[in-house]
Amino acid sequence: MWKFIHKLASPPHFYRLAAQIVPWLVVPGLLLVAYATYAGLFLAPADYQQGDAFRIIYVHVPSAYLSMMTYMIMAVSAGIGLIWRIKLSHAVAAAAAPLGAWFTFLALMTGSIWGKPMWGTWWEWGDPRLTSELIMLFLYFGYMALRGAIDDTVKADKSSAVLALVGAVNVPIIHFSVEWWSSLHQGPTLVKKGGPAMDTAMLYPLLAMILGFSFLFGALLLRRVRAEVLFRERRTRWVKEMVLSGGT
Amino acid sequence: MTDNDESLGIFAGTLGVARRDLLLAWKRPGDILNPLFFFAMVATLFPLAVGPSPEQLEFSGPAVLWVAALLAMLLSLNSLFLSDFEDGSLDQMLVSPLPLSALALGKTLAHWLTSGLPLVLVSPVVAITFRMPFSVTGILMLTLLLGTISLSLLGSIGAALTVGLHRGTALLSLLILPLAMPVLIFGARTVSLVAAGDGVAGGLYFLGAYAVLVLSFAPFATAAALRISNE
Numbered sequence: 001m002w003k004f005i006h007k008l009a010s011p012p013h014f015y016r017l018a019a020q021i022v023p024w025l026v027v028p029g030l031l032l033v034a035y036a037t038y039a040g041l042f043l044a045p046a047d048y049q050q051g052d053a054f055r056i057i058y059v060h061v062p063s064a065y066l067s068m069m070t071y072m073i074m075a076v077s078a079g080i081g082l083i084w085r086i087k088l089s090h091a092v093a094a095a096a097a098p099l100g101a102w103f104t105f106l107a108l109m110t111g112s113i114w115g116k117p118m119w120g121t122w123w124e125w126g127d128p129r130l131t132s133e134l135i136m137l138f139l140y141f142g143y144m145a146l147r148g149a150i151d152d153t154v155k156a157d158k159s160s161a162v163l164a165l166v167g168a169v170n171v172p173i174i175h176f177s178v179e180w181w182s183s184l185h186q187g188p189t190l191v192k193k194g195g196p197a198m199d200t201a202m203l204y205p206l207l208a209m210i211l212g213f214s215f216l217f218g219a220l221l222l223r224r225v226r227a228e229v230l231f232r233e234r235r236t237r238w239v240k241e242m243v244l245s246g247g248t
Numbered sequence: 249m250t251d252n253d254e255s256l257g258i259f260a261g262t263l264g265v266a267r268r269d270l271l272l273a274w275k276r277p278g279d280i281l282n283p284l285f286f287f288a289m290v291a292t293l294f295p296l297a298v299g300p301s302p303e304q305l306e307f308s309g310p311a312v313l314w315v316a317a318l319l320a321m322l323l324s325l326n327s328l329f330l331s332d333f334e335d336g337s338l339d340q341m342l343v344s345p346l347p348l349s350a351l352a353l354g355k356t357l358a359h360w361l362t363s364g365l366p367l368v369l370v371s372p373v374v375a376i377t378f379r380m381p382f383s384v385t386g387i388l389m390l391t392l393l394l395g396t397i398s399l400s401l402l403g404s405i406g407a408a409l410t411v412g413l414h415r416g417t418a419l420l421s422l423l424i425l426p427l428a429m430p431v432l433i434f435g436a437r438t439v440s441l442v443a444a445g446d447g448v449a450g451g452l453y454f455l456g457a458y459a460v461l462v463l464s465f466a467p468f469a470t471a472a473a474l475r476i477s478n479e
Contacts, residue, residue, distance in 0.1 A: 082472075131433075138426035145422050149413050158476040159409050163423060166405055166469050169461070 009088045011229045012238040018222040025219035032212030039205035047202075053117045056110050058206060062213035064107035064129075067136060070100030070217070074143070075168035078161035088225075090157035091232060093164060094147065095224035099217065101140035108133055139167045153232060261346035265354030266361070272331075273362045279327070280362050283320040284370055290316035291374045302379055309378030310388060310439035316374075317367050317392055318432055321399045322421055324363040328355065328407040329474070338411075342478055348471035356404040356470070364396030380443070387442045387452075394455035395435040401459075401466035402427050408473035431458060 007013050040058040047054040074096040081090035111130055112122050124130060146163055150156035198206070233239050273279055294312040298304055332338040332355075341351045368389050375385045406424040410416035438451025 135426045135429050138422070142419075142423045142426060145419055146409060149410075149415050149419050155476060155479060159473065162405070162469055162473045162476065163409060166402075166465070167427065169465070 009086050011088060011233050011236075012242075014088055015226055015229050018226050022219050022222050025215045025222070029212050029215030029219060032208045032215065036205045036209035036212055040209065044202045044205055045199065050118060053114065054202075056114045058209045060107060060110040060114060061206060062210045063103045063110060064133065065210055066213055066217055067100055067104035067107050067133065069214075070096050070103060071136065071139070071164075071168065073221075074100060075164045078157075078164040082158060082161040082165070087157075087232070088229070090161065091228040092221070092225050093161065094157070095228045096221060097140055097144050097147070099220060099224065101137060101144065103217075104133060104137045104140060108137065143167065258346055258350045261344070262350045262354035262357065265341075265351045266358040269355055269358030270361060273358070279324070280366060283324045283363050284366055286323055287316050287320035287367055287370065288374055290319055291377075295377075306379045306443070309375065309380050310384075310443060311436045312378065313371055313374060313388060314392075314395075314432055314436035314439070317371065317396065318399065318425075318428060320367060321363060321396060321403060322424060324359070325403040325407050325424070326417055326420060328359055328404060329411045333411050333478075338474065338478060342475065348474060349467040352404060352408070352470040352474065353467040356400050356467070359404065360397060360400035364392075364400050367396060368392045384439060384443045387448055388439045390452060391435040391438050391455055394452065394459050395431045397459045398431050398455070398462045399424075399428055401462045402431075404470045405466055405473055408470045408477060411474070411477045431455065434458070 008017070036058060040055055044055070046052050074093045077089040077096070078093040080086055081088075081093065108130070111133070115124055115130075116122050143160055143163055147156045147160045150159055230239060291312055294308065294316075295305055298308060329338060332341070341348060344351065371389055371392055372385045375388055380388065403420075403424055406420050406427075409423065410420045413419065434451045434454045438448060438455070441451065442448050
């Protein structure tokens with residue numbers, strides 16, 4: 001077990017392994033998203049209150065889920081990097097941040113588009129989840145700005161790891177803010193006592209979409225980590241040998 | 249016995265650093281007064297922008313005072329570790345046998361006493377100009393008291409992370425403001441709710457709990473950040 005982890009943390013090994021894993025994530029990811037797109041648009045019935053407008057949920061919920069998930073991945077791998085001094089996990093944190101920021105932006109944008117017909121406004125400040133998602137975006141910006149401001153990679157890794165861990169304190173606050181404030185945002189429909197409050201014809205495409213998004217996210221993350229590793233190891237011998245032998 | 253001595257030493261270290269910083273602040277009162285003037289001026293900007301109608305001022309008072317206090321706190325955070333970084337005192341703290349987190353807590357304590365507490369004390373004067381009733385002003389001071397503790401502690405982490413950086417000023421705001429938003433939301437909302445005749449306990453509990461939560465990890469995060477910044 002430990003041997004496996006040590007081997008995984010070695011950049012050249014990870015670099016090759018990640019290349020092999022990516023197709024295994026891309027193919028099921030694309031299949032799931034294709035199925036969910038079709039089922040979400042045609043098979044799922046229209047909502048009795050919201051009509052067809054609810055269908056944006058199939059982009060909104062996976063994005064919102066991944067925006068938080070990515071932060072957790074970022075904070076956990078930054079923490080691992082800080083505690084056990086594993087360079088690779090710092091690279092994972094660095095690669096995850098822009099992805100997380102994009103998913104957060106996507107969640108905000110789709111939420112805003114959804115809000116227009118449902119609440120009659122593009123932006124509702126009274127809604128805690130919209131607001132906390134915006135705070136989430138700022139957290140990502142702060143993290144990336146701090147990284148950008150420090151030239152030394154090792155120092156940037158450590159400093160931003162401290163920030164990510166401190167910011168992680170806010171993530172539970174974001175999640176539970178739904179229950180703290182009463183608001184316009186519909187309550188949690190997916191994670192709820194007594195099972196999801198949703199018709200299965202609507203639910204399955206949503207679950208498939210979440211899974212598909214996660215697979216594609218994993219593929220993107222691995223690709224970004226590979227690029228990050230390659231950049232950080234640009235002066236090492238294995239990169240030189242690989243480039244000279246014409247490999248990728 | 250030795251255990252006891254050690255814990256006494258830590259406590260003395262925290263207080264010693266705090267006393268030193270308070271003494272430094274006392275010698276240069278401008279450092280304390282500038283954020284207060286800034287606070288009063290930001291609070292003045294809003295009525296000038298919004299207009300003098302009493303209803304609007306009454307309505308926006310809690311929010312304006314809280315935003316102004318938050319910005320004033322940010323203003324003073326920049327210099328928290330800067331002079332120590334420049335004159336080498338920070339290096340002495342890093343090599344000190346006392347835990348760095350205890351010393352960082354001392355610096356944060358001094359920062360709160362010289363920037364947070366004065367804001368709390370001055371806020372009623374500004375609140376009067378916003379026609380805030382006395383009962384609400386009391387709650388405002390209480391929320392500011394609890395909120396500025398969290399802000400000082402959170403801010404010390406940001407200040408420690410950016411201490412050696414050339415472009416630190418704007419970055420510090422970017423790092424701290426998102427973390428500070430829960431404090432702002434609960435602080436300002438609680439005062440608004442009280443002004444509207446609603447309950448107050450929930451917001452105060454949250455602010456208190458948040459302050460305790462931040463107190464439990466901020467000194468350690470600040471110490472870690474200081475070590476990283478000075479490598």
